[in-house]
Amino acid sequence: MEPLASKIRPKDLSEFVGQDHLVGPGKPLRVAIEKKELFSFILWGPPGSGKTTIARIYANAVNAEFFELSAVDSGKEDIKKIIHRHELRASRMEKPGSLFMNSKLEARSSPLEARTKPTVLFIDEIHRFNKAQQDFLLPFVERGDITLIGATTENPSFEVIAPLLSRCRVFVLKEHTEIEMEKILARTKIKMPKEAREWLVRVANGDARQALIVLEAAEKLYGKISIDSLKETVQSEHLRYDKKGEEHYNTISAFIKSMRASDPDAALYYLARMVDAGEDPIFIARRMVIFASEDIGLAQPTALVVANAVFRACETIGYPECAINLAHGVAYLAESKKSRASYDAYGEALADVKEHGNLPIPIHLRNAPTKLMKDLGYGKGQKWEAGFAHEKGYLPEKLRKKKYLK
Numbered sequence: 001m002e003p004l005a006s007k008i009r010p011k012d013l014s015e016f017v018g019q020d021h022l023v024g025p026g027k028p029l030r031v032a033i034e035k036k037e038l039f040s041f042i043l044w045g046p047p048g049s050g051k052t053t054i055a056r057i058y059a060n061a062v063n064a065e066f067f068e069l070s071a072v073d074s075g076k077e078d079i080k081k082i083i084h085r086h087e088l089r090a091s092r093m094e095k096p097g098s099l100f101m102n103s104k105l106e107a108r109s110s111p112l113e114a115r116t117k118p119t120v121l122f123i124d125e126i127h128r129f130n131k132a133q134q135d136f137l138l139p140f141v142e143r144g145d146i147t148l149i150g151a152t153t154e155n156p157s158f159e160v161i162a163p164l165l166s167r168c169r170v171f172v173l174k175e176h177t178e179i180e181m182e183k184i185l186a187r188t189k190i191k192m193p194k195e196a197r198e199w200l201v202r203v204a205n206g207d208a209r210q211a212l213i214v215l216e217a218a219e220k221l222y223g224k225i226s227i228d229s230l231k232e233t234v235q236s237e238h239l240r241y242d243k244k245g246e247e248h249y250n251t252i253s254a255f256i257k258s259m260r261a262s263d264p265d266a267a268l269y270y271l272a273r274m275v276d277a278g279e280d281p282i283f284i285a286r287r288m289v290i291f292a293s294e295d296i297g298l299a300q301p302t303a304l305v306v307a308n309a310v311f312r313a314c315e316t317i318g319y320p321e322c323a324i325n326l327a328h329g330v331a332y333l334a335e336s337k338k339s340r341a342s343y344d345a346y347g348e349a350l351a352d353v354k355e356h357g358n359l360p361i362p363i364h365l366r367n368a369p370t371k372l373m374k375d376l377g378y379g380k381g382q383k384w385e386a387g388f389a390h391e392k393g394y395l396p397e398k399l400r401k402k403k404y405l406k
Contacts, residue, residue: 003216008187017176018184036063038147042165042169045153048208048210055151058120058149059120059122059149065117069122070123070125071127072128086145087145120146121146127152141167177206181201181208185215190215190225191225192225252283264335281322284314285307286311288311288326297342298341307329307333310328348402356398359396360396364380366378
């Protein structure tokens with residue numbers, strides 16, 4: 001059965017709600033769609049803001065053959081299949097009366113239509129593609145074999161390689177306003193009390209897809225929509241994992257605390273929750289690198305090596321396989337001995353820096369590149385010798401007796 005969100009998905013801009021700064025009269029995407037201008041672009045915005053819908057409207061407007069992939073579970077082979085189909089169609093156009101007209105895939109198009117029909121590839125969550133996958137995609141975009149539309153909730157400046165980004169325009173989408181959310185809900189024709197509708201709009205927090213999923217589930221479960229039925233539905237469904245919301249921070253907090261407590265089972269459970277919710281693996285790996293020095297530190301220095309290796313694996317491999325690397329690293333970090341000595345020592349040193357400012361560097365530690373400096377005592381008594389202990393020590397005079405690392 002077709003989901004509610006799919007049933008009411010706008011077919012053209014006349015039905016689209018929101019993003020007036022992009023698709024309003026005279027705005028860039030509307031102009032491009034009206035003029036059927038063909039170019040690659042990236043849609044950067046929060047969940048449920050209309051990225052997929054805009055991509056479909058655009059592809060339909062330019063009369064393109066439209067392909068849709070999710071970077072979470074797609075890779076080079078999926079792109080190869082699309083490119084192969086594009087090349088096959090192009091080669092058939094070179095031979096009048098060829099197999100083209102017998103092709104089930106192209107049966108709805110005439111040779112003339114197909115000759116000018118572009119291939120539009122929409123990649124949802126394009127930030128999930130690792131560098132190698134994006135590099136593979138680049139030449140096809142560059143040659144114009146495909147018109148790329150990427151969708152991402154992350155800043156493309158950090159997540160999309162520069163050569164690919166330079167060949168795409170970037171459009172920034174905003175969360176839907178409450179008025180826009182009400183208009184979208186009205187399209188469903190599902191009756192609900194005003195207070196229930198207002199509650200749903202508030203909970204969805206600008207995410208139209210989330211609101212529609214909850215509304216559809218509530219109607220199926222309870223038949224009648226009310227605040228109570230909506231609340232029960234939200235509790236029975238998987239909670240939205242908003243990267244900027246409370247659940248995001250609660251989960252990563254539980255994850256870190258579990259590793260700190262040397263509880264690998266709990267740590268792996270919270271890791272699984274984050275991976276299943278689509279959390280950015282780089283975010284998880286970055287926190288693991290921090291944890292390796294902050295909580296393990298000198299007790300097991302190889303922890304930082306492992307954490308960095310996991311981070312690199314996430315960068316180069318990506319989902320779904322890098323979840324195995326994350327699990328490996330999490331188990332290792334959770335079971336490692338813990339020491340905050342270096343972290344605490346740095347904190348104390350930083351406190352002294354802030355309290356005392358830039359204390360004079362002891363003269364015997366200063367660089368002496370000139371004869372005058374040497375005559376003034378710069379570097380006096382120093383030796384190029386590992387472990388050499390100068391009689392005057394190495395801290396500024398005011399902190400000479402300080403011990404940070406205990």
